[in-house]
Amino acid sequence: MAQASEHIINPNVSVDNVILGFADNELKVLLIERERVEEVPDDFLALPGNLIYEDETLDQAAERVLYELTGLKNIFLEQFHSFGDPNRIRKKQDLDWLKAIRAHPEARVITVAYYSLIKADNYNPTPSAFAQKAFWVPITDVGQLAFDHNDIFYRALEHLKDKLYKYPIGFELLPEKFTLAQLQRLYEIILQTKLDKRNFRRKILKTKFVVPLNEKQRGVAHKPARLYHFDKERFKSTEHRYVSY
Amino acid sequence: MAQASEHIINPNVSVDNVILGFADNELKVLLIERERVEEVPDDFLALPGNLIYEDETLDQAAERVLYELTGLKNIFLEQFHSFGDPNRIRKKQDLDWLKAIRAHPEARVITVAYYSLIKADNYNPTPSAFAQKAFWVPITDVGQLAFDHNDIFYRALEHLKDKLYKYPIGFELLPEKFTLAQLQRLYEIILQTKLDKRNFRRKILKTKFVVPLNEKQRGVAHKPARLYHFDKERFKSTEHRYVSY
DNA sequence: TCAAAAGTGTTCAAAATACACCCATGT
């Protein structure tokens, strides 16, 4: 049920998108069931991706795939690596699926991988035109994926970790108003480590771009936490220095 | 004068290589004159790159291009970004050249960019099969390049800078035996900053993978500097910790 | 009144920074 398109498709280049969200104190990834094809059993979930159009940039292709899948625009989205092993598609199930769905199923496809971070605010994916169903899967529960998508997914998480040491991208995953405990939990999950509460708070607040609001959590069965938000303007105007040598 | 090849060429995907070397206390990039074509004036230098073969990985393609150009193998080589603007080739001179040289000059080409670091030891490039001439150009003297190669080059330097804060890749650019002053100079160039000599030395020597040799410079008109080398094994066995939160 | 998570300060150790003079060599 491929959709009509006036665009010419490039049979050799695709984008794949590792879309991450944070909810229920967990990091989750958006996976799709591939389009169902008669006679082709398919129990692999996949990262949302597709061939690019000849008249769009790589970034535009990634945005488009994200939009088609989630209905969201203006989302944090960044290229992190390209994957081009000629054998990246070698599972029989993948080959059968491609034969049924692609104009050139045998074509060698290089994929440019992006990751994107979605705020819990915007959490509900709109099932897309080309995917049957989309699911948020906790990153600890990701099983065998289609194609080489496990490699891509793993590398996205590594990349995210590297970025987080230098850039405050964690905020892209949180709602506009968040508690410091949420932020800390997010850092702990991405960095795969335990952080000291007092030291973490001191460090975050010293930055001056995480600003306290005069607002608290409501309806929690414990002391309600103060809410904070991330001030992009203050962040931009901050001097960002590296570790020195 | 394209060389004979048993390989099928993928007309849509290329690799481009930003090859950096360090000599005369300067960082230099290896640029080529494109193959000369009758009637097509061409005064742009270019990054060495080429279309990939259908049966090689991206890394293999990058290694191959490097080998064809320099005769070197087992060189530090790393993918850093892919470039795919449909208009990345828009200068008339580039179009004319492609028309003269490519089987599908109009094809849209996505390029996967690599950077590679070459030791001063191995410094002399062997002019390649597909390039007329190769030059080491000081990075401060790079003029307008072919295609979008200025973008690619700029981004490679940024990437190198980011890497250097975390990984000791600078050693890939130095000879086996080097002085701490050379190392410091290299850091200063890449990071675009001035470093304090005493603090730099203390910090480098504390790592334990830069080891002093019982050997000194010879024939210099000043106190000869001790030589050091980078111990890969010690580096690998070191705990590499991040800045914490 | 209890359970659950929020919030808060101090001490110690390690790392970063700033800074100036003597040394060994070739010409």
Place this chain on the structure above:
DNA sequence: ACATGGGTGTATTTTGAACACTTTTGA
């Protein structure tokens, strides 16, 4: 003998790490 770059130590400030109790709320 002089010009050139090599090599070294200390004091101060800043940052990181470890650690335990009181507070506020809903159930």
